[in-house]
Amino acid sequence: MKTLVIYTHPNHQSLSYAFLQKVIQGSGENPNITEIKVLDLYEEGFNPVLIFNENKRRRDMHADPGLAKYREQMIWADKIVFVYPIWWGRPPAMLMGYIDQMFASGFAYKDKGGLLPEGLLKGKSVVCVSTMKGPAHYPLLWLNNAHKVLMKRALFNYVGIKKVKFFEFGNMESPKGRQEEKLNKIYRYFKTLDR
Template sequence: MNILIIYAYPNTTGYTHTILNNIHQGTEQQNTVKIIDLYKENFDPVLVFNEQKKRKNMQFDEETAIYREQILWANHLIFIFPIWWGGMPAILKGFIDKVFSKGFAYKYKGSLPVGLLKEKSAWIVTTEDAPKWYKKLFQQDYGTILKKQVLNMSGIKKVKHYSLSSMKNLNDTQRKNFLQKMFEQASKLSA
């Protein structure tokens, strides 16, 4: 199976980076894996529309062509990111805005969107300091938003969301258990 990991976290010594490493080690045992590290690549999340760059032509943008090719190559996408201020990092939001464009990820049939990335599956792996109860009562869950409003609209219906809440209150055993779970789940991914 071809697996593409889309990773958005700038600290190479943080817990989220350790999650990336565990998932990568688990997936590469039986699959071909590529990683898009948005911070390492200095991905520019800023959308620009002008005379040369028009929204209707985003699916042809040369700057993001390599990312569209990688998404088309992949059978399975894995998004790994922290929840900050109730949302995904701006760099990931910009990636989605620029890459998951009309004409590439979806089109309209009449007034209804039709996903163009069918036959793919995805995982969303998020971490956050907020407790789970706080998230449910007061915040939108950006893992769920990514799943329902981006991936499902793009035709990707098989999506699992793994979330680790209350990061600042977890002990070493709880953190290690989540890492082990991610490694084990990743090891099960295969064609």
């Protein structure tokens, strides 16, 4: 199983970075994971800004040469892992900019003229590891599960990815947030993951 980890946080002293390290550590000890690549969007200097004009058209985004290496990473991966904080009930703008550009028509899906497109990323699976300051049930009770609906239904299912696992860790800035326990949960999950 080839695994691509997409990390989105500007601070390498953050708890999100500690979760990234546990994903890497557990994956490295898992015999089912043959290769792992990490894409740190901030360290990479990824430009999340969409630009469309007379020279750069939206319909050509699937073939943008500036995004070729990112498309190759996604094609290569069997499993895609996203590690990010939840800010204002959703992923950071940097990650959303990556998603806007990468999950383009002609690469991630193909319109068939009907209600739903053909997902072109079938067979892949996704894990989302996210942290937030608020309580763990805040997204479900206050935001009608907007984060999961956005990521699973509006994005991954749309492009053909049906197997999606979420870890939403709340109270992460609290001294009672059980950070070590949650970090170890991620380590164990990736160490024993079989598909």
